[in-house]
Every structure is written in structure tokens, then in C-alpha cells.
Amino acid sequence: MSIKGTSKDKKNVIETIFRFSPVIGAVIGLLAAALFVMLYNVDPITFIGALCKGALGSAKAIGNSLNRATPYIIVGAATTIAFKCGSMNMGQEGQVFMGGLGVAVVALILPSGTPALIAIPLALIGGMIMGAIFISLPIFLRVKRGVNEVVVTLIMNYMATLIVSALVVGPLGKVGASYPCTENFGEQYSLFNWKSVGHLHVGIFIAIAVAILAIYMFWVNPIGLKARAAGSSPAASLTAGINPTKVFIIGMLVNGAFCGLAGGVELLGRYNNLRGGYADGIGWDSLIVALLSGMNPKGVIPAGIFFGALFTGVSSLQRSIGVPSALLSLIKGIIIVCVVTGTAIEKYHLNRWLTKKKTVK
Amino acid sequence: MDNEYMVEMRHITKTFGKLVANNDVSLKIKKGEIHALLGENGAGKSTLMNVLYGLYGKDKGTVLWNGQEINIKSPDEAIKLGIGMIHQHFMLVNKFSVLENVTLGIKEGKWIEIPTDEIRKKIMELSDTYGLNIKPDAIVENLTVGEQQRVEIVKALYRHSELLIMDEPTAVLTPQEAKQLFKVLYKLKNEGKSIIFISHKLPEVLEICDAISIMRDGCLVEEMENTEDLDEAKLANAMVGRELNLEVVKSKCEPGEVVLKLEGISCDGINASCGVTDFSLELYRGEIVGLAGVDGNGQTDLSELIMGLRKMTTGKIEFLGQDISKMTTKQRRELSLGYIPADRLKSAMIPSMSLTMNMCINKPDQAPFGTKWALNQKSITEYTERKMKEFNVVAKSSGEVGGNLSGGNQQKLVLARELGEKVDLVIAVYPTRGLDIDATHFVFDTMLKARDEGAAVLYISTELEEILQLSDRIGVLYEGRLQGIMPQQEAEVTKIGLMMAGREVEVK
Amino acid sequence: GCGEKKDAATGNSASSGASSASSGASSASSDASSASSGASSSSSGSSSSADKKDMSDIKVAFILPGEYNDGSFNQKGYDAMLYCQENLGVEATYVDRIDTSLQSETLYDYAEQDYDIIVSWGAQMEDDVVDTLAEEFPDTQFVIASGTKANETNVVNIQISGKHLGYGYGYMSAMKSKANKVAFIGAGQGSQAYTDEVGGFIDGAKAYNEDCEVTIMYLNSFNDIDECAQAAEFCAEQGCDVMFADVSGAYKGLFDVVTKSEGKILTFGRNADHTKEYPEGCLSYIENDWGIKMADVITNYAENGKWGENVFCGFGSIVSGWTYNFDGEPGWNPALVSEEEVADFQKNVIDMIANGGWDPTFTTEDANPGTY
Amino acid sequence: MSGIILYFNTAIALAVPILMVSIGVCYQEKTGVYGMGSDSSMLLSCFTSIVTLIATGNYFVAIVVGILSGGLMSLFFSIFAVRLGTDQTLTGLACNFAVMGLTSSLLRLLWGVDGIPMMEKPASVPIPLLSKIPIVGEILFDQPIVNYLVYIIIPISWWILYRSTVGLKVRAVGENLECADSVGINILKTRTLACMVAGMCCGFGGAILAVQQVGTFADEMTGSKAWMGIIAAYFGGWSPIGATGAAMVFGLAMALEKRIQLMSFISLNSYTVQLFPYIAAILVICLTGKNRRHPANMMHYYQKQ
Ligand SMILES: Nc1ncnc2c1ncn2[C@@H]1O[C@H](COP(=O)(O)OP(=O)(O)OP(=O)(O)O)[C@@H](O)[C@H]1O
């Protein structure tokens, strides 16, 4: 066995460039989307300009982008945790919804005079507990009955929206509401926010803290090592004295709890009451964020902010240059495909292409 | 030119990233010969064969088939030419039946219903002709490794290959099964077919092969005819490129206190295994107890039972006088013991994680690896690199993922982890499986060193030779029971052979 | 200034809005519009005339929660935007498909830009508008279409009385049902407007005939045509022979079922003139001209500056919410609804309610699915 | 009696699109490619089939075009997910987004604010003798003609997957990629073809939904049907017969939901009632879905060395 000496300048340059393949993918995706938008008589440069401006062009835009990134980062980090622990949770959407419910229940039970410093943490803990409770059924079914958690969590997504709506229309509902929602929680429940920065609320700090915690737990703390071992090789971890079932359960519970936290932060950051549909799509988008990060907590913050900015930018397009809203999900789709293609090329093909070129010469 | 050669590989080069696995290798196989391909672990034998079979693409070089230059781009084409291959790591679909595995990829009957009855009949015929004892409808995952190996053989035979590549086919076979296989090989040879035979067991190579090619470090270093004056030592030296001492030097055994005491332990079997029944044994400091037995007689079950990986139905386990029967695996891991499980890729290593992480996986929260709060990456790396040097682990770096190591090196890493510190008890199951001579001897030395440092060693193996060489006491495992145990001096091959077959033999 | 406008409007259009439905003589909405614009101009003196704005300087944004072309509620908003653009010359723009999660961002964005009027289509956004935005942006005029809330200063809400609407449908359904079984298919239970509509429907049907069986059924979505068709088939199987669906895009499913029944099942058009497509079974459709309503609001804003008010549209209100039309003309389907029935409806529904003869409060439980 | 027939007919109508998706997912996931992108094939087919129907007025052509476009969409997916090795889940979700956007923006481009017209739906075709069997015959054999095709596709798919050599290859690829490669199975080809077949099945489901059941196109009209299909495949153990059972359970439960709404004695709000099919699905999964193991190579990318 011998190692070939690392050679040549050009190859290294290309390799370094491809380290940034997700970024390149995103840029190519934007260009592709711009071409498509030309169908609608929108000039590509205007389009890209407007998209960037809507995403990051002003303090307000940045605030909006970060606000949107907040739940993505929390849920994304939680999802990578569960994934590394060997579970495939697809129920983020539902767990996020239930988190909001937990927050609402606490906020409606606590006396109205509770100061913010007590009320908000308690409410968020309520959200986490609710998220964890909601994920217990798939855990139970998987551990006790061997039922695949993917199916159950998927189904429970639908249930969560319905449960929230049912409660908001039923026992928790505000009488005479113009749309289904609960009573307002009260001023003290609103997360502190900066109006001038697009109502950026403190949730982003919670999100970053969660992501850092996840990174710490997974790459620094020995527990993370054990969990990763259990996730990637249950048999070997058993031999090493780790119980993969326990790891699975804890990973899933943590995922549920943090999804609940994300739902709670989203609710308290944006609204002052629980309403049906308040977190539509957050779970799915966060799953995408987690996947884009390569299921690595380290990548969740950039991926979350990227996706938050993309979302904000894309949804501002209709306002700024009148791109039909129907196109927005197409643009989102194109960009995701390009980003994952970039990643895949770097991971699987780049080396081969480079060496092939060389042998041809 | 007359086509004396069935296949000629010329100047084959194959790289994996920066690693050159085959470097300008040329190999010639005659018609109707059994050609051995030897080399240390990681020499590039399997890679070369995979290139020939079309499973790997090659970077450079040409292949001639009966004198004709051909370009085999996929196994599909190789199979069409008449090349069959039995892979080192079985290429079987575990969830499928034997019959389905044999049928897989056969061209006849595209788009149509699988001619089940016909195939079953043919399998039975083959099985009878070659004495393979195959059950066509059994599910592969329920078979022992030996049986799986035979399925691989049937698969290859079924295709009437002209050239049969066998990558370590005897690694998991019992001597009897190996004998059976050699008969098959002779038969094929007489039918004019060629066989490439890869093995680390030099006696059998000397017994059956007509020609021998030796690889070292990705290069073909020697080609020789199998003549009378060849012997194991010569082969071994050619393989490693230096003088090897194949003697096992053993000091006298001086047993000390009881380290492990098993009192009538039992557990149920799972899948193909037979479980353990009423097993009692005492292990003393400073001795190696070898457990012989045909594979599938409860070896894995026994070791897992001791490690707390199985539910114990009856009995009691004591470690240095302390009852550990109720302890979890985690708690047992806290004791001073080393455990080398049977299936290294599945149970001992985490292939997707780095060597450093693999090294600290048992006790990541203890010195020198880290504290409860944080891993100490620096000291882990340091420790790993030190141990890698000590145990001779060859790898790009300590950051390499476990799965990229060659089998021998994986095993050494496991040894380094489990026996890197002084321990009181060693449980080793098939630790030399698939290892080359050098590595095998390294394992022997490590075991002996552990023994001399005062550990009790339970050495479980199917290789009688090894057990006889290494052990101070020898026990025989049959259907999950201890068939008998005797001091090494009283052990005779015939007696143990009978016991392994389940015969009751008087033991003094 | 607004108070005066309201008073002036009352006298002018109270009767016309209520009566036009039966007489079919003239469109109530256009009446109302001329009335209110007339009123505004006449009363302009009292408000600060300096506020008077040129139409072409006014920028209006419409925020639609659903598809702009859903053939229903959201399309009405889009049409209203076009109407205002063409007829008033204002600079109008719209965004559609604004989910709950995008609402506040969108609202703030427009409020911070120099838009004069921000129209939020549907009640979903009204809490945000009334509770926070209106205070934060006191110089902006907000309009809520089909909500329930307004404020005194800068939020105008045009509240279509779901209660009255539902009562009318319920009464007419019971009247036309031979089997004495009628059905209401809805979606998105929970908003007060919807609760009122369902409650009104049940009450209206029971008012005509105490024994009439009323089936209330909800779909999972506003847009699932297939689901609506299945629900309609179930109701038909139950024996319901008059059905009404108040769902955005999904009403097409109901229409499919009733068309197949070849006149055995009767229905009402909703938001679009289905009486043309299905004259043999469509009793009428509701003409609710949001364009005129929005034009009124904008005109008043141009003349008098911002104001806040809950404009209630129902039977007997200042501005009528709607007219019952058939084949482009006001009135009921003459082949199905006789003169006497129209008179009955006028007397027992429109006049009765206009005179305050019926004004209950409904809670969500009253609108639960089931058979009443 | 007619109530029962209507109930089952509704259940079948609800189940058929789900079923077609789940059969497609069986093919695809048996080769270890995640069926996340099924919705894209289904939705695209809904759109193309309706557009074709409007353009040609021919149901047969419309359905064929729907099937082909579903297959094409899947081919697109497989170029990335199978050939290049992009993350299957992400690629699938991205395809779903893209098709959602594409169809609804094309819808606007083509019909604008007028909206797409509603097309007439073909009537059901009773099978001469069989439909005369009381109840069972009326339920099963008085169906639109495409549904009979579905009846045939179920056993054929089962046979292909479990009895034919092709099926053996498909399953081997999903279970052990290296082994499949070593016995000469072309993994790329098998996976790509399986994806295309899956896409065509989803396309068929979409075409049935659009042309046969709805008669028009609406944005995101597939709703959760593709997801239900994926779930049904899972819990039918990736066998077309099992998936049929699962899809029927969903159909029956969803149809029952409307019945429950009609029962006046339970006064629950509509959301609570709408929870019912999901609860039923989970219950059924608890009872039957034990130890379902997905193909071992699910989501694994295979790259030849
Ligand atoms: N797929 C792969 N990717 C990267 N490296 C590989 C791969 N397969 C083999 N190698 C490396 O190539 C070298 C040759 O491996 P190969 O399997 O051919 O050895 P071998 O001679 O068959 O050894 P053994 O006796 O242990 O089977 C080793 O260093 C191994 O680590």
C-alpha cells in the first residue's frame, strides 16, 4: 500500500472551489430560476437583485430572514440530533404545532399577572413537554411493537394540525373570534423584539444556543459520541456497552421537545395567541434545513439562515417585482435541487472527474 | 501464439483516491490450473480480482481473455464471458432464500416467472454431485457462515464458469468442509476450468495449487510453480519480504487466582445459533483456555452471554469473586476486561467513524479520553496514534474512518483498544479470522503477552491448529455445551475432533 | 367626518338594499355606491378639505390569503382591485397566497412603504391589523374585507353578515326542499362569520319548517373539489335535495353532483353566476360587489381622509351586502321560485330581519357538523 | 343498501389514487430509492392529463399523457437522486415544490383569472354479469373503466415484484447493492427504471384523480394523497397486495369520516371528526404493521469503484 504524493496546483484550486459547492449550487439555482422568471417578462438581473434585497437588503429584511431562520435552526438542530441517534423522525411539522399548543395551555393557565421572566420560560417548557409527549407514541410503537417511526410520525403531522384546530375551535377557543384562535396571552408573553430590525425577536438567540448545545453534545461531550455510535452501528454500540434503544428514545424525545420549543418560540415571537395553521410548513422546511446541513448540527446555523433568507427573499418578490406567488415554490425547488447537486458532486464525483481528466492527459 | 492462458491481466493499476491498491500488476492464469494468489492483508488481492470481475473499474492496464483483448466494464460482462467469483465478503441477499440468491442475475427467463422448480432441481443436483448439502428454500440470514459459503459456491457452480475466482473461500469452513471444497476444485480442474484461489492458509495452498502468485504492497512480486521444495516458510517470507518466525514461543503456564467463574450458565439461541446450555468453567490468571468447536455451536452466544449482551436464563457469572450476573454490558465494560467479538465489522468497529473515535468508544468519559463533560480530542488522538504504532495498525491517519482499513488492520485496532491497557480477562472470538500469517502471529503474541501479564484468556476459535498451539487448557464446545476440557499436553487431534463432532470422550 | 357619512348613507340606502333582492328592479350595490359617494361628497365640507387627495396619488395594496383566481372569495378581491384601478385611477397592487406565517411580514412591509390604503382580504389578519398595525401606523388607512372588527380611527371593516346570509339560504332551502332535508357544506369551521352563517342556515331552515332536517358537513380544505363532491353525494344519499356549499374552490364538486342529478337537487350559486350553467337547478346566485364596496371606501378616503368604522352589510343595514341574482339579472330563478315564494322570502326573511325580528348569537358548538 | 354501496364506492374512489401511488412507491422503494417525490409525478400528471383532455377531448389520450408525464418527472428525479446521488429526501421534496410552482404558474399563464374549465367525467361502466351480483358486484364491478385497470395492475405488480426475475432484481438492488452489482445487475438501470415505473403509476393515479374524479385542475389538488400513498406502501410492507389493503383502510376511514359528521348524537367539531381516519390508520398500523423493515439499502447511493 502506498500513498501517491499530493500533486498539482490546479486540482487543489478546483477542490477548494468545490468545498463551497452548496454555495455554488445556490448561485446556479438562482440563475436557473432567473431564466425561468424571464417567461414572465421579468428581467433576470432585476429578479436576482430583488431577491437579494428582499432577503438581506435592509435591516428589516435581515430581521425577517433571521426570524424565519429561528425555528429552522432549532428544529434543524433537533432533527440532526435524532438522526444521529438512529431515528428517522418525519414528524417535525406536527411536533412544532404541538409545541405551540403547549405554550398556549401554560399561558392560559398561569395567572395573568405572571411576570415575563417566569411566564415565558414556563410557557416554553410547556411547549417542549407537549412536543415530547406528542412524539412518545411513535417511540412507544417503535420500541414495543417494532412499528417504523417514519410512518407514524408522518401520519401524526396531519393529526397535530387537526388537534390544534379542534382545540382552538373547541375548549381553548376565543368566543366570537373572527378566525379560530385562543384568547390573547397578554403582553408579557411577547418575546422581546427590535422593531427597527424587522421585529427581530430574541428567539434567534435561543436558536443559536440550541444549535451550539447540539454541537457541544455531539462533538464535544462523550454522550454525543455514544449516541452517534448507537445511531450508526447498533450492534457495535451494544458491544461497547451502549444501549441503542435508550439512545433512540432519548434522541427522539429531545427532537420532539426542541420541535415543541421551536413552535413555542415562533408563537411567542410572532403572535400573541394560538391560531390554526400558525406554523404551516415550518416543520418541513426545517427538515430540509437539517438535510441541507448534511444532518450535522454544525451546518444547521448556516443552512437555517440560508433557507430563512431564501424564503424571505422569495416571498418578498411578489411584493417588489410582482412575480406571481405561484412561481415561488418552483424557485425554491430549483434552488434546493441545485444545492444538493453541488453537494453530491463534491461528495461522489469531483475526485473521479479530476483524476479521469488527468489520466486522459 | 497458442492460447495457453485463459486470462492474462497486463499492467493493471487501480487507485482509490490517493491510495494505489494495484500497481502495474500482471497476472497470467493457465487453462485448467488452480492458481493461488497470496499476499498480506491489504496487498491488493481482492482489488485485483474485483477489477478482473468488472466490479471495480481499472485505471490502467488491459485484460486478455483467451488471447483476445477485452474490456470488462461490469460483472454482467464478466459473467457472460464465463467468469465466476466468490467474494471475500459474501455477496448474498440476507432476506432472500438460497434459491432466489442463486437465481439472481441469471439471464435465462428475463421478464418471465422464475422457473422455481427447475432451479431447485438443478441446485439439488449440484448439491449432490459436489456434496454441498444445500437447502434451497432456507433464508440466507438463518444460515451459518459455513453454509453461506457453500451457497456462494453453488452460485458460482450454477453459472458454469470457465474461470472461478475464490476469495478466501476456506476462511470460515471447517477442515472437513474445506476437504469437500478441494474435491470440488479438483473436479472442476479436470473439466478444464481454471480457478484463482486466494487464501491465508498456506498448507492448503501448498496442497491444492498448481501455481502461485504473490502480491505485496499492490505489486506482483513473485510467480512460482508449486513444486516439491516449496514450503510454508518460503511462501510466508516471499509475502512479507523478510524472514518470518512462525514458531509460537510460549512460556510455562503458572495459573493464579480464579478470574472468571461461570456456573451453569445458559441462554437461548437466536436465528441459526444454538444457544448455550448449562456451561460451567473457571478461568485462572495467567492461562489461556482455548475453546474449540465447529462454527455455530454456541461460540458467539457464549461470549455475548459473558458480556451481558444476551439474556441469561440460568446460572451465575463471577468476576474476581464478584457476582456480575445482573450487570448490564455497560457495567461489565467498567471491569478490567477485553472483548474481541466474532464479527468485527458489525460488532467491534463502527465503520463510519474515525479510528480515534473507535478507539475511545468503550469509555469515552474516562481518562485519557475525556471527562463527563468533554472529550479530550488531543489526548484521544495522541493515545490512538501511540497504540496504532504499538499494535502496528497501518492507516492513512488516525482520522481515517474504520471501514477503510483492511481486515487485518481493523482487527489490530480492536486488539489495541481492548488489550491496550492491562486487563484481567480477555475474551477473544475468532480473532484471526481472515488475517494473514503475520497478523495472525501478532494476535498470538498479543494473547500470550496478556497471559504473561496476568490475564486470563478465553480463546474461542474454529481453527484447531491455533488452539493447540496457544492454549494451556483446551475445551470443546458442542451444541452450546462444554463437551469436555483437558490440559494442552493431553490434547490429541483425533480426540478433540471426535468431541467436536459431539462424541462423548473420556476426559481425565 | 365619518359619522356624518354614515348618517347620510342610512337614509338613502336602507330600503333599497333590503328591497332590491325581491324586486329585482335595480342593483342594490350600485345604489349603495352612488348613495355613499354622493353622501361623501356632500359631507366633505365638514372634514378638513385639505385632506382631499388626488385619486392617482393614492396607492392601494390588496393582501389576499388565497389564490387570486380561486373563482371565489379571493378572486373577488382581485376583481375589486382591478375595478378600483380602472374606475378610480388609483395605483393598486395585490399579493396572493399569503399564509398565516407570512401575514405580519407582508402587512408591515406594505405599511412601512408609502401605501395609503392596505386592504386585508378576509378576517384572518384583522387582529394584527386592529390591535397592532393600526396604532403603529396611524397615518395609513386599513380596510378589512369580510371581517368582524374595526377601530375608530383608521380601520374600516366591511362586515358581511354571515348570519343573515345563512338565514336566507336556510329559509329558501327549506322552502324548496320536497324531502324536507337540506344540507350545508362548509370548510374551516371556527371563525365567527362562518359560525354565524351555519347557525343562520339552521335557524332559517327551521323557521320555514320546524321538521326540516338540516345536515351540516365540513370539508378538510377549501379547495378539495373531490372531497366536496363526495360530501355532496353523501348528503344526497341521506335524501337532501337542496344543498349549499360555502367553500372557495371546492364548490365545483357540489356543482358536479347537482348537475348530474338533472334538476332533482337544487342549489345556489356562490360568488359566480352558476345560474347560467345550471338553470334547471340553480335557484340564484349572490352578487356581492366588492369592487363597488372598495371603490366607496377609497372614494371616501380620497375625499375625507382616513377613518375607522365597522360597515355592517346585511338585511336592513345601511349598505346591503348582496343581491340575489339570476342569469345576470336581479331576482330568483323564475322556473323554480314562484312569485309567492319570493314574496314569502321578502316578508319572512328580509323584512323580518330588517325589522330586528331575529338576532341571536351563535357559538362554535352551534355550528358543529351533524344533522339538526 | 344503497348507502353501503355508496359508502364503499366512495372509499374505493378515495383509495384508488392513493393505491396507485403506493404501488409505484412499492417498485421504487423496493430498489432503495425513497418515494418522497411521488407527489411531483402525481401533480404533474393531474395537470397534463387535464390539459390534454381539454385540448383533445379524449380521455384515453389524456390518461396516457398523464402516465407519461408522471414517468418523465420521475426520470428527472432519478437523474439527480439515482445517477448523481443527491439526497433522495431533499430531491424528492424539491421536485414536489417545483411541480407545485410549475403547475400553478402554468395554470395562470394558460387560463389566467378565468380559471380552468370543468370537464365532464366519464360514466362508470358496469361489467355485464359480475355487476349483477348483489352488493359485492354493485360495489366492485360498476366502476369507471380505469378502475378495472387498477384491479389488474395490483396482481400484476405483485407478480412482477415477487415472482418474476425482474422483481427479484428489483428487490435485490434494494437489499444489497454490492451483491446485486456482483451478480451483474445494472443498478443504475434498475433503479432508474423502477423510478420511472413508479412515476408512471403515480401519474396514473394523478390522471385518475384529475380526469376521472375531479374533472379539472386545482392548485395542489393532490393534497395529502401522495403522502398517504407513501404511508400505505410502508405499512403494506412494500407489497402491492399489502399496499392495496392499506390504501383501502385509508379510503374506508376517510369515507367513514363524512358519515360520522352526519351522526347528530356526537356533537364534535369538524376538526375532531377529521382526526378519525388518522387515528384509525394508526390503530391499524399498531395491529398489523409490526416489525416492518424497509429495504436495507433505502436511501443508499451506489457508486461503482
Ligand atoms: N472500496 C475501497 N475504498 C478505498 N480503499 C479500499 C477499498 N477497497 C480496498 N481498499 C484498500 O485497498 C487496499 C487493498 O485492499 P484489498 O481488499 O485488495 O486487500 P486484500 O489483499 O484483499 O487483503 P485481505 O487479505 O485483507 O483481504 C487496502 O489498503 C484497502 O484498504
Ligand SMILES: Nc1ncnc2c1ncn2[C@@H]1O[C@H](COP(=O)(O)OP(=O)(O)OP(=O)(O)O)[C@@H](O)[C@H]1O
Ligand atoms: N381560500 C381560502 N383560504 C382561507 N380562508 C378563506 C378562503 N376562502 C374563504 N376564506 C375565509 O372564509 C371567510 C368566508 O369566505 P366566503 O367565501 O364566504 O366570503 P364572504 O365573506 O362571504 O364574501 P362573499 O359574499 O363575497 O363571498 C372569509 O372571510 C375568509 O376568511
Ligand SMILES: [Mg+2]
Ligand atoms: Mg481481500
Ligand SMILES: [Mg+2]
Ligand atoms: Mg361567507
